[in-house]
Amino acid sequence: MVVEKSGGGGASSSPTSAMDRFQKIVLSWDYVSLVKESKGSKQAKGLQRVKDTYKSVADYLGVFEPLLFEEVKAQIVRGRSDEEEEDAALDWQRAMVGLCAESEGFHKFPMAVENEFRDNVSENDLLLLSKEKFKEGGNPTAYAFALVEQRGGSTATISLRAFVAGEIQNLNISKPVKSSRLQRFASILAAENSALWILKVCSLSTIMREFTAMHSVASLPFKDSILSAAEKHKDGDDQSRAWNVPQPLMDHLKTNLNDSQLEAVNAGLSRRSFVLIQGPPGTGKTQTILGLLSAVLHSAPARMKTKGGFDVQKHGPELDIDGKYAHWVKASPWLLGANPRDLIMPVDGDDGFYPTGNELKPEVVSSSRKYRAHVLVCAPSNSALDEIVLRVLNTGIRDENNNTYNPKIVRIGVKAHHSVKAVSMDYLIQQKLSGVDRTLDGGRRGAGEYDRIRASILDEAAIVFSTLSFSGSSIFSRMNRAFDVVIIDEAAQAVEPATLIPLVHGCRQIFLVGDPVQLPATVISSTAQKLGYGTSLFKRFQGAGFPVQMLKIQYRMHPEISIFPSKEFYDGILQDGEGLDKKRPWHSYTCFGPFCFFDVDGVESQPPGSGSWVNHDEVEFITLLYHQLAMRYPELKSSSEVAVISPYRQQMKLLRDNFRLTFGDQSKEVIDVNTVDGFQGREREVVIFTCVRSNKEQKIGFVSDFRRMNVAITRARSAVLVVGSASTLQKDEHWNNLVESAKERNRYFKVPKPFSTFFAEDNLKTMLVKPQKGPPPEQNTEVMEGINEVAMGREFDAADQADTGDDDDDAAMDADDGGGDD
Numbered sequence: 001m002v003v004e005k006s007g008g009g010g011a012s013s014s015p016t017s018a019m020d021r022f023q024k025i026v027l028s029w030d031y032v033s034l035v036k037e038s039k040g041s042k043q044a045k046g047l048q049r050v051k052d053t054y055k056s057v058a059d060y061l062g063v064f065e066p067l068l069f070e071e072v073k074a075q076i077v078r079g080r081s082d083e084e085e086e087d088a089a090l091d092w093q094r095a096m097v098g099l100c101a102e103s104e105g106f107h108k109f110p111m112a113v114e115n116e117f118r119d120n121v122s123e124n125d126l127l128l129l130s131k132e133k134f135k136e137g138g139n140p141t142a143y144a145f146a147l148v149e150q151r152g153g154s155t156a157t158i159s160l161r162a163f164v165a166g167e168i169q170n171l172n173i174s175k176p177v178k179s180s181r182l183q184r185f186a187s188i189l190a191a192e193n194s195a196l197w198i199l200k201v202c203s204l205s206t207i208m209r210e211f212t213a214m215h216s217v218a219s220l221p222f223k224d225s226i227l228s229a230a231e232k233h234k235d236g237d238d239q240s241r242a243w244n245v246p247q248p249l250m251d252h253l254k255t256n257l258n259d260s261q262l263e264a265v266n267a268g269l270s271r272r273s274f275v276l277i278q279g280p281p282g283t284g285k286t287q288t289i290l291g292l293l294s295a296v297l298h299s300a301p302a303r304m305k306t307k308g309g310f311d312v313q314k315h316g317p318e319l320d321i322d323g324k325y326a327h328w329v330k331a332s333p334w335l336l337g338a339n340p341r342d343l344i345m346p347v348d349g350d351d352g353f354y355p356t357g358n359e360l361k362p363e364v365v366s367s368s369r370k371y372r373a374h375v376l377v378c379a380p381s382n383s384a385l386d387e388i389v390l391r392v393l394n395t396g397i398r399d400e401n402n403n404t405y406n407p408k409i410v411r412i413g414v415k416a417h418h419s420v421k422a423v424s425m426d427y428l429i430q431q432k433l434s435g436v437d438r439t440l441d442g443g444r445r446g447a448g449e450y451d452r453i454r455a456s457i458l459d460e461a462a463i464v465f466s467t468l469s470f471s472g473s474s475i476f477s478r479m480n481r482a483f484d485v486v487i488i489d490e491a492a493q494a495v496e497p498a499t500l501i502p503l504v505h506g507c508r509q510i511f512l513v514g515d516p517v518q519l520p521a522t523v524i525s526s527t528a529q530k531l532g533y534g535t536s537l538f539k540r541f542q543g544a545g546f547p548v549q550m551l552k553i554q555y556r557m558h559p560e561i562s563i564f565p566s567k568e569f570y571d572g573i574l575q576d577g578e579g580l581d582k583k584r585p586w587h588s589y590t591c592f593g594p595f596c597f598f599d600v601d602g603v604e605s606q607p608p609g610s611g612s613w614v615n616h617d618e619v620e621f622i623t624l625l626y627h628q629l630a631m632r633y634p635e636l637k638s639s640s641e642v643a644v645i646s647p648y649r650q651q652m653k654l655l656r657d658n659f660r661l662t663f664g665d666q667s668k669e670v671i672d673v674n675t676v677d678g679f680q681g682r683e684r685e686v687v688i689f690t691c692v693r694s695n696k697e698q699k700i701g702f703v704s705d706f707r708r709m710n711v712a713i714t715r716a717r718s719a720v721l722v723v724g725s726a727s728t729l730q731k732d733e734h735w736n737n738l739v740e741s742a743k744e745r746n747r748y749f750k751v752p753k754p755f756s757t758f759f760a761e762d763n764l765k766t767m768l769v770k771p772q773k774g775p776p777p778e779q780n781t782e783v784m785e786g787i788n789e790v791a792m793g794r795e796f797d798a799a800d801q802a803d804t805g806d807d808d809d810d811a812a813m814d815a816d817d818g819g820g821d822d
């Protein structure tokens with residue numbers, strides 16, 4: 001049945017009917033009205049706010065489903081405007097309708113399209129079909145949505161489904177769809193070979209998977225916990241062990257994890273079905289996940305504990321000594337000289353090494369463990385996922401005897417970073433195929449063979465890595481082994497329905513690792529956002545009083561940086577790891593860190609047609625600030641250790657342009673300019689943050705979101721330099737606290753124009769940190785006030801005179817290079 005494909009491996013009581021309903025509802029929508037509604041201020045009716053707990057599945061769906069549909073609408077409206085900006089090739093195309101058939105309440109038909117268009121669409125893309133081409137504000141006569149079911153292989157056709165007549169089952173009632181627009185469209189579909197205009201709107205794959213997962217909640221084993229946000233124990237036994245960790249491994253964990261990390265791992269070894277681990281910035285979330293993986297993959301589930309002995313290979317073949325040696329060589333090729341991070345994973349099955357399903361490495365033969373857990377690790381984004389895949393590849397995990405262990409892993413899905421390609425599903429399939437004797441089947445490779453290989457790779461891998469969205473793909477439907485454990489990293493950055501996607505495969509335990517005090521998932525619909533649709537399952541559970549394991553020691557920031565976020569956002573419980581107070585060369589000046597606020601009274605503006613903001617004055621100041629840092633401390637430039645981040649995309653673009661003009665094209669290689677949202681999870685030695693907003697009304701838009709502020713000021717290891725208008729920001733409580741904290745520490749700098757005078761050598765000298773012990777030198781922040789204006793064109797000259805004599809010749813960063821041509 002076609003619908004199953006799009007629903008994606010759900011275990012709902014009736015995923016197909018839920019998905020049919022989703023598609024009918026979306027396909028019946030009127031695009032022109034959606035766009036109009038999005039511009040108006042009318043609130044959609046019947047929407048409820050996300051709650052902490054739910055009485056029943058109906059209560060749950062009654063809240064989440066309408067919010068999800070609100071989000072679909074917003075994605076449709078925005079999807080089109082994004083595409084227009086990015087890809088003109090996806091503009092209106094002429095296409096021919098083929099023979100239309102009615103099936104399962106849908107109208108299904110092929111369409112002949114241009115090759116380029118075919119190549120640019122995928123299954124579950126939403127298309128707009130219309131008799132006339134039209135723009136926003138246009139008045140087309142016959143148009144409707146259609147969903148891509150399949151893309152033609154060699155022919156330039158796509159198979160589509162539309163909904164132009166029939167009944168739609170709502171949550172409770174069934175109602176007929178009556179629309180003259182759809183009727184007109186139906187008559188076009190009825191006439192074969194009609195020519196239509198066709199336009200790609202957006203992909204609905206992810207949100208369809210979220211919808212399916214949401215509807216599967218009734219059949220999940222953790223249904224009660226999800227609804228009530230509380231652990232339900234028949235025996236009140238949530239503290240007893242679910243996993244027994246071998247002593248050498250436990251000893252390793254005790255010495256390599258700090259107390260709070262160890263507590264988190266121990267909580268994970270209990271019988272709780274949900275374990276929440278909150279990791280503030282730099283507190284070793286990934287390290288803790290690696291510890292958990294070591295423990296879970298090398299422990300016996302408590303109920304399966306055996307008395308030991310050599311019977312662990314029960315499922316595998318009896319091997320003589322040579323056989324054991326061959327097994328050992330194949331399972332651990334690196335022991336014979338190959339690199340443990342070898343690009344080539346051991347290939348099983350086709351060459352005499354018969355996988356046992358849960359095959360054991362030789363070092364395990366004498367252990368008492370009979371079972372190797374099957375783990376699914378997910379993250380909301382490809383980049384977050386690849387970061388953890390890379391950590392597993394680079395550092396490996398530990399086995400029960402505390403040896404390094406490189407588990408079999410597979411990274412499924414698209415857009416894998418090149419450094420993890422060697423464990424991507426596509427690469428592993430190629431590996432498997434290259435070992436198969438093609439003469440036996442005449443070289444044919446049917447879809448069935450690929451499916452079988454994919455399923456065997458999923459079964460054999462100890463850890464499967466997937467984005468949350470991709471974990472709802474049909475690839476899992478042929479898998480034979482359910483997952484024991486699902487670990488979701490960055491779980492606070494996912495909407496609740498997305499977090500449910502990997503749970504439908506069945507598992508006994510779920511780890512949610514994240515930090516609700518950092519940025520949440522992006523929700524496009526402002527209505528859904530206001531009603532709490534962006535709340536993660538993690539945050540909802542935490543809000544309802546679910547126990548949370550807090551990681552308390554941070555290993556990233558200089559203590560002068562961590563002190564403020566710890567107090568402001570984590571009740572002061574964040575402690576600093578050892579050695580973080582190391583003095584860096586740039587700490588010789590109070591204005592280069594570790595923590596500074598530069599009060600720049602700039603002018604904010606909105607580029608025409610944009611909702612985003614820029615501040616040219618802050619850009620100018622930051623360009624000078626960066627130049628000073630790069631010139632005085634070339635190591636920062638050569639190691640690309642400075643990042644500039646902003647809440648606003650347009651400010652990011654302006655900064656990039658300005659850096660390119662000032663420092664040349666290579667500047668993009670050495671200065672990372674990004675949005676705060678895009679920089680979550682990353683770090684740099686020095687981070688400059690431009691707040692942008694500056695106005696008398698003290699409006700600061702989403703700069704006021706304390707989670708964005710938290711992320712922005714916790715990315716730096718040794719210096720966070722905040723640039724903003726204090727008088728604008730200070731109306732906000734958190735911002736006021738930040739400015740006051742800078743003042744208390746003599747790290748507040750009022751910077752009047754022209755900014756070049758701030759970096760004049762005489763002024764910088766006043767900011768030199770005296771080498772002797774005792775209180776920091778007094779700062780004369782007033783000094784700038786009296787300094788005469790210096791011609792802007794001379795600012796870099798002044799800085800050059802102050803050069804410490806380093807003869808680094810980075811032309812790309814030299815201000816004279818490409819800077820003075822206007």
Ligand SMILES: Nc1ncnc2c1ncn2[C@@H]1O[C@H](COP(=O)(O)OP(=O)(O)OP(=O)(O)O)[C@@H](O)[C@H]1O
Pocket residue numbers: 256257258261279280281282283284285286287288555556577681682
């Ligand atoms: N127990 C520990 N002892 C010493 N160093 C540690 C410990 N745990 C983590 N670290 C170090 O702290 C740094 C951050 O760790 P990790 O990358 O695991 O943190 P994270 O919480 O995932 O980071 P992010 O905030 O970017 O998500 C790493 O350099 C890691 O080696």
